[in-house]
Amino acid sequence: MTRNPDCEVFQDQLDALQAGALPEEGKEQLRLHAESCEDCAMLLRLHEYLTLPPLDDLEAAVPDELVASVWPRVRAEIATGRSAQLRESRGWQGWGWLVPAMAAATLFLLIGSGLMYQELRELRRRETALMQQVAEQQRWLAELDLRTASDPVARTAGLAGRATWERALARRESVSVGELARLLSGLPSATTIFDASELEALYRRVPFWMSAALRDAAAEVRTGDGLQAGELIRLLEALGVDSTRRISTARLLALAG
Amino acid sequence: MEERELTALAVAFQRGDDSAFERLVEALTRPLIAVAYRYTGDWEWARDLTQETWVRVHERIRRYDPVRSFRAWVYTVHRNACLSHLRRAWVRHEMTASDDALGRAIEPAADPLAELEQREFHRRLLVALGELSESQRQVFVRVYLEGDDQKQVAQALGIKHTTLRATLHFARKRLAAALGEMEEAL
Numbered sequence: 383m384t385r386n387p388d389c390e391v392f393q394d395q396l397d398a399l400q401a402g403a404l405p406e407e408g409k410e411q412l413r414l415h416a417e418s419c420e421d422c423a424m425l426l427r428l429h430e431y432l433t434l435p436p437l438d439d440l441e442a443a444v445p446d447e448l449v450a451s452v453w454p455r456v457r458a459e460i461a462t463g464r465s466a467q468l469r470e471s472r473g474w475q476g477w478g479w480l481v482p483a484m485a486a487a488t489l490f491l492l493i494g495s496g497l498m499y500q501e502l503r504e505l506r507r508r509e510t511a512l513m514q515q516v517a518e519q520q521r522w523l524a525e526l527d528l529r530t531a532s533d534p535v536a537r538t539a540g541l542a543g544r545a546t547w548e549r550a551l552a553r554r555e556s557v558s559v560g561e562l563a564r565l566l567s568g569l570p571s572a573t574t575i576f577d578a579s580e581l582e583a584l585y586r587r588v589p590f591w592m593s594a595a596l597r598d599a600a601a602e603v604r605t606g607d608g609l610q611a612g613e614l615i616r617l618l619e620a621l622g623v624d625s626t627r628r629i630s631t632a633r634l635l636a637l638a639g
Numbered sequence: 640m641e642e643r644e645l646t647a648l649a650v651a652f653q654r655g656d657d658s659a660f661e662r663l664v665e666a667l668t669r670p671l672i673a674v675a676y677r678y679t680g681d682w683e684w685a686r687d688l689t690q691e692t693w694v695r696v697h698e699r700i701r702r703y704d705p706v707r708s709f710r711a712w713v714y715t716v717h718r719n720a721c722l723s724h725l726r727r728a729w730v731r732h733e734m735t736a737s738d739d740a741l742g743r744a745i746e747p748a749a750d751p752l753a754e755l756e757q758r759e760f761h762r763r764l765l766v767a768l769g770e771l772s773e774s775q776r777q778v779f780v781r782v783y784l785e786g787d788d789q790k791q792v793a794q795a796l797g798i799k800h801t802t803l804r805a806t807l808h809f810a811r812k813r814l815a816a817a818l819g820e821m822e823e824a825l
Binding site: 425431433436463 | 669677685
């Protein structure tokens with residue numbers, strides 16, 4: 383586009399024309415310049431095209447049937463939109479129970495899982511207690527096995543104490559020193575085997591050459607007046623008696639009174 | 640219809656009075672079609688865009704602030720609808736309407752050649768509008784297509800009147816240049 387000063391004046395006049403403030407004289411100048419300038423002629427043509435006819439005239443030219451057709455179309459489109467919204471909301475209404483049902487199911491699951499967890503913890507606690515009891519029993523049985531081995535006399539004595547031990551001895555003619563030691567080890571170590579008088583009787587009944595040694599050895603292991611199971615075991619060990627040496631049970635029982 | 644009456648009807652419609660909405664449509668449809676015609680040069684398109692505007696107004700009536708002019712609010716909605724239509728057309732590069740639509744768009748002229756030339760000029764103008772910047776287009780359409788007063792447009796856009804005149808000046812030059820290039824290309 384040219385930078386002719388007249389073109390700048392033309393632009394100002396065009397603005398004034400647009401604003402409705404251009405006198406007739408100015409309009410004539412505008413047209414004269416447009417005839418000599420191709421670019422400004424295009425601008426004027428554009429202006430005239432855009433402003434002519436004036437909007438009021440254009441409004442009057444709008445066909446009546448076109449205006450009349452707008453409201454029914456708008457109403458129909460709004461109704462279509464509403465019915466679509468209604469269908470959509472109805473569609474969801476049909477599933478309206480779903481939300482509370484899901485909430486209830488979730489709550490049920492939460493409570494149920496909580497109760498199950500508590501129950502599980504209780505079961506585990508009981509299981510642990512039972513396992514401890516079983517372990518205790520097994521340990522006790524193992525201890526019994528260890529103490530009694532396969533000897534029915536020792537097993538019986540271990541379970542029942544001195545009176546049963548004496549009855550077990552009574553059923554046998556003899557018992558070895560080793561069996562006697564195992565039998566004694568099956569008893570609680572504090573079980574009194576010989577009280578003070580029985581011990582004195584024992585000292586008197588053994589040969590005189592053994593009596594002093596026996597007294598000394600017994601004195602080493604004794605903690606009270608009599609002789610307990612544990613002390614008797616240590617006594618046998620201290621005397622170094624051969625474990626295969628057999629002792630008459632009648633004599634032994636007689637020694638014990 | 641007076642501005643006060645339009646506002647009262649809009650408030651009634653906001654409160655659920657559908658008959659008020661119908662009266663608003665009756666009152667403003669004709670000027671809206673005229674404005675849309677300026678954008679499209681086609682009565683059918685103008686009618687469709689006006690219909691679209693009223694549906695938007697119906698959907699968004701709760702957003703209208705009764706302190707403002709209802710007419711101005713509707714024209715803003717209408718302008719956005721028209722510009723959306725033009726943008727879609729610019730994207731598609733399909734500014735030519737059907738022959739039937741064009742036949743209705745331009746009033747039959749005594750000279751068929753002049754009528755044909757006018758149709759083609761309108762088509763090129765709409766294409767050329769796509770060449771403008773957003774601010775230029777905004778000013779241009781309000782002043783030329785909607786026939787708003789320049790000072791009022793400047794006030795509404797929050798710019799000085801001189802700035803608006805300058806923007807308009809460059810918009811016209813750009814359009815004229817684009818139209819000139821189109822003619823040379825033929």
